[in-house]
Amino acid sequence: MAHAAVCEPGSAQRPRLEVADVFRSFGDAYRESHALSQQQAKVFEAILACRTAILGGHLDHCEQCGFERPSYNSCRNRHCPKCQGIAAARWVEARKQSILPVHYFHMVVTLPAELRPLALGNRERVFALLFQTVSDTLLTLGADPERLGGLLGLTAVLHTWTRDLSFHPHLHCIVTGGGLAPEGHGWISLKSEDYLFPVLVMGRLFRGKFLAGLKQLYDKGRLRLTGSCAHLDDPDVFRLLLDKLYRKEWRPYAKRPFAGPEQVYDYLGYYTHRVGISNHRLLEMDQQSVRFKTRNDKTATLKGEEFIRRFLLHVLPRGFVKIRHYGLLGGKAKAKRQAARAALPPLPHQPLPATVPEEDQPATTDNNDTPTDGLLSRLLELARRCPRCGKASLVRRPLHTRPPPSTAARQDP
Secondary structure (H helix, E strand, C coil), X not given: CCEECCCCCCCCCCCCCCHHHHHHHHHHHHXXXXXXXXXXXXXXXXXXXXXXXXXXXXXXXXXXXXXXXXXXXXXXXXXXXXXXXXXXXXXXXXXXXXXXXXXXXXXEEECXXXXXXXXXXXXXXXXXXXXXXXXXXXXXXXXXCXXXXXXXXXXXXXXXXXXXXXEEEEEEEEEECEEECHHHCCEEECCCCCXXXXXXXXXXXXXXXXXXXXXXXXXXXXXXXXXXXXXXXXXXXXXXXXXXXXXXXXXXXXXXXXXXXXXXHHHHHHHCCCCCCCHHHEEEECCCEEEEECCCCCEEEEEHHHHHHHHHCCCCCCCCCCEXXXXXXXXXXXXXXXXXXXXXXXXXXXXXXXXXXXXXXXXXXXXXXXXXXXXXXXXXXXXXXXXXXXXXXXXXEECCCCCCHHHCCCCCC
């Protein structure tokens, strides 16, 4: 019998079907036939426990209409689909001081398909090289007097998935539409607001920097060459791969420029804390498979164990930083940002969102949930409003009973 991802009346934003449900249905069979890394095992257990009685919690009570529901604590794992809304809000609040009042460009830089097996076996080193070479490429072109002659600012976010959860490492980058002049003497705008740099030029410079870095890792013996990459242990085979990649055009995808700096907030909140798939994209599950949305009203159906395998492909190495800032947006560029801001008009006030998806609302009693000014406090206020009457705020009470872990299920609305 299929389980459809429909929602209960009065809570149209919370899906009934979740990634955790897929893990519960197919997880035992998957773990019997697949070896999990330490990080994958932690993610697996965290998603199963998230917002269940296993982690404890409290009782939400509305003193006006009598509505009650248990609210269980979140796992806060960065790979969990239910724990990213508030994390994203906190991150955006922290980054507001770094946003410059200029137009921004959105670029996507992808590794060629030939390098994906190598990236799978060497995630930390290949992903770090991707960050390094993409940022070097953009900062080098920005500093070129023939193109801009100033210091750009950029933020890069690593994603490793496609809409069907295949492995596809790429960086989403937002780049300032100009830069700080040498010695901090004013702001230099790009000649055109329609494009950043020629795509062909960016691609070739990125290609040269990345392949040079990859060869250096290979020569130093710092690449793990096993499984599908075992043949690359032969230097002649590796050289042939490099030759093939040098002959191929690497073309970054330049998305439509942002209409203004206010759109950057939407971008940051949407992209920075995404995981491979959200619960809202799950449509139905039966005893064998899972069906979910992909793109343009299309869907994909995967066997349950294959869905888990693909989901776990995107677990990052422990401590790996997936959001990085460079140039004017870098952590050590505060003085340069101040100089750039002094040469630019102020950033307009940004309105707060009217609603937040219920799945992204907090359901914890952790000390870290203390409200702060701005967007985060607004999100927490919305989260604590009674979903039945919509008027009173929910009052937290101790949760006296806790079901045993074997019967714990996710929190229903």
